[in-house]
Amino acid sequence: MFRRALTLALPVLLAFTAACGGGDDKGGDATEAKTVTVFAAASLTETFTELGKTFEAAHEGVTVKFNFGSSATLAQQITQGAPADVFASASPATMQTVTDASLAEAPTTFVSNKLEIAVPAGNPAKIADFADLAKPAVKVALCAEQVPCGAAALKAIEAAGLKITPVTLEQDVKATLTKVTLGEVDAALVYRTDVLAAGDKVEGIAFPEADKAINDYPVAALKDAPADGLAAEFVTLVLSQQAKDLFTKAGFTTP
Amino acid sequence: MKRRRTRAPWMLAVPAALALAFLILPLVGLLVRAPWRTLPQRLAEPAVLEALRLSLITATLATAICLVLGVPLAWVLARTRFRARRLVRALVTVPMVLPPVVGGVALLLVLGRNGLVGRYLDDAFGITLPFTTAAVVIAEAFVALPFLVITVEGALRAADPRFEEAAATLGASRWTVFRRVTLPLIAPGVLAGGVLCWSRALGEFGATITFAGNFPGETQTMPLAVYLALETDPEAAIVLSLVLLAVSVAILSALRERWIP
Numbered sequence: 001m002f003r004r005a006l007t008l009a010l011p012v013l014l015a016f017t018a019a020c021g022g023g024d025d026k027g028g029d030a031t032e033a034k035t036v037t038v039f040a041a042a043s044l045t046e047t048f049t050e051l052g053k054t055f056e057a058a059h060e061g062v063t064v065k066f067n068f069g070s071s072a073t074l075a076q077q078i079t080q081g082a083p084a085d086v087f088a089s090a091s092p093a094t095m096q097t098v099t100d101a102s103l104a105e106a107p108t109t110f111v112s113n114k115l116e117i118a119v120p121a122g123n124p125a126k127i128a129d130f131a132d133l134a135k136p137a138v139k140v141a142l143c144a145e146q147v148p149c150g151a152a153a154l155k156a157i158e159a160a161g162l163k164i165t166p167v168t169l170e171q172d173v174k175a176t177l178t179k180v181t182l183g184e185v186d187a188a189l190v191y192r193t194d195v196l197a198a199g200d201k202v203e204g205i206a207f208p209e210a211d212k213a214i215n216d217y218p219v220a221a222l223k224d225a226p227a228d229g230l231a232a233e234f235v236t237l238v239l240s241q242q243a244k245d246l247f248t249k250a251g252f253t254t255p
Numbered sequence: 256m257k258r259r260r261t262r263a264p265w266m267l268a269v270p271a272a273l274a275l276a277f278l279i280l281p282l283v284g285l286l287v288r289a290p291w292r293t294l295p296q297r298l299a300e301p302a303v304l305e306a307l308r309l310s311l312i313t314a315t316l317a318t319a320i321c322l323v324l325g326v327p328l329a330w331v332l333a334r335t336r337f338r339a340r341r342l343v344r345a346l347v348t349v350p351m352v353l354p355p356v357v358g359g360v361a362l363l364l365v366l367g368r369n370g371l372v373g374r375y376l377d378d379a380f381g382i383t384l385p386f387t388t389a390a391v392v393i394a395e396a397f398v399a400l401p402f403l404v405i406t407v408e409g410a411l412r413a414a415d416p417r418f419e420e421a422a423a424t425l426g427a428s429r430w431t432v433f434r435r436v437t438l439p440l441i442a443p444g445v446l447a448g449g450v451l452c453w454s455r456a457l458g459e460f461g462a463t464i465t466f467a468g469n470f471p472g473e474t475q476t477m478p479l480a481v482y483l484a485l486e487t488d489p490e491a492a493i494v495l496s497l498v499l500l501a502v503s504v505a506i507l508s509a510l511r512e513r514w515i516p
Contacts, residue, residue: 070486072486072487073485073486076485076486076489141468144469144486146483146484146487167386168386168469168474169469169470169471169475170464170468170469171469171482175464182363182364182367183367183368183369184385185386
């Protein structure tokens with residue numbers, strides 16, 4: 001008896017859930033317009049989360065959703081059709097992937113970031129300058145050259161004429177910094193902002209060659225943005241004086 | 256007389272077909288998008304070969320470790336009774352459901368340079384595991400071991416204990432019984448477990464990149480190479496994925512029918 005009932009009920013249940021799903025899709029457009037989806041480089045996590053709150057406070061009923069990650073990954077996701085409204089990347093090259101696919105309006109540089117040597121608290125390997133990273137006994141973590149922090153690191157290393165053999169090439173700047181925080185490497189090349197964000201678990205050492213590898217961060221509203229007007233407004237906020245103060249405090253340089 | 260084939264009722268056939276499509280479609284996607292024309296020269300790139308070589312070596316070493324340690328563990332779980340057995344069995348399966356990245360963090364905290372055990376390894380022997388090929392093997396063995404233990408334990412439970420009892424009454428020592436009776440009896444199960452274990456080790460990503468890092472020729476296995484290639488060169492990532500897929504399917508299909516019941 002029970003089995004019979006189930007046999008009959010199952011298709012009905014399936015049809016019902018399918019209908020519900022369809023209904024959600026239709027209702028979705030109205031709510032989607034109230035959501036701004038921002039794809040931003042991992043190094044912007046702290047500052048953009050803050051900006052998101054400011055934006056939500058100024059626009060009632062609007063939610064800002066973030067997708068933080070490696071700029072290169074984000075750019076790939078956007079070109080593969082991810083529904084993003086705004087893209088803020090950590091390098092002009094990754095932004096270009098998106099503009100080349102004619103998916104973004106003209107991008108604007110809003111901050112730049114500089115590399116620093118990050119060492120674990122107490123600096124156990126006694127790193128004093130950039131050249132120390134080339135010593136064979138020093139374990140160094142770098143970002144992979146496929147991602148912006150890695151490309152910048154490579155440029156700085158070349159500018160200094162050093163030969164550094166890292167023990168690992170990490171997939172993003174946060175992963176690279178983690179290896180320092182845990183004390184598994186003696187030093188890593190990460191952004192100044194990441195050193196500041198890590199607090200007292202790591203120490204930062206500035207080096208002159210970092211000036212040769214400054215990373216510009218462009219931001220752009222995307223052409224197929226589901227939340228058209230709001231996307232432009234978010235970009236305006238990113239370029240505002242209020243945002244500039246926030247970025248400077250976090251260790252970025254603003255133009 | 257012809258054997259009657261069972262035809263699945265549509266209530267089963269439809270969801271079964273959907274399940275199949277769900278599993279196979281993504282793989283079809285890989286095949287469709289693959290840059291077939293440039294495939295040969297992409298495959299011959301030294302970086303690809305290096306990653307593949309490292310993957311095959313580490314997965315095989317990890318499987319060897321799992322066999323040496325896992326078969327005895329499975330035997331203990333299947334053939335002995337002790338109070339904490341339930342708990343031990345649950346703990347054994349934890350790495351199966353744990354996100355691999357968490358496994359990698361855990362390994363780093365224990366075997367890393369500042370880890371619980373790693374600190375002493377470093378002080379006493381000057382051995383640091385992270386960022387070495389050995390670390391890749393450890394990470395792979397950690398995530399793959401439960402697959403072996405579970406399969407072998409199942410085989411042991413299914414094996415008829417009367418053969419072992421007969422051997423014991425004839426005067427064979429427990430070790431002899433294990434070696435001469437039990438092991439041949441469960442050989443298909445051990446092989447099946449080994450294959451599963453090897454495939455899991457081959458595909459390991461999260462624990463490896465967290466614990467062993469990523470350096471070409473040293474710790475960069477195929478899955479890591481796929482992930483990084485995706486950042487800038489999606490076509491290369493597809494090619495690498497195809498290789499992994501081909502190796503896995505070949506191994507699994509060769510052994511599935513024969514060894515896995």
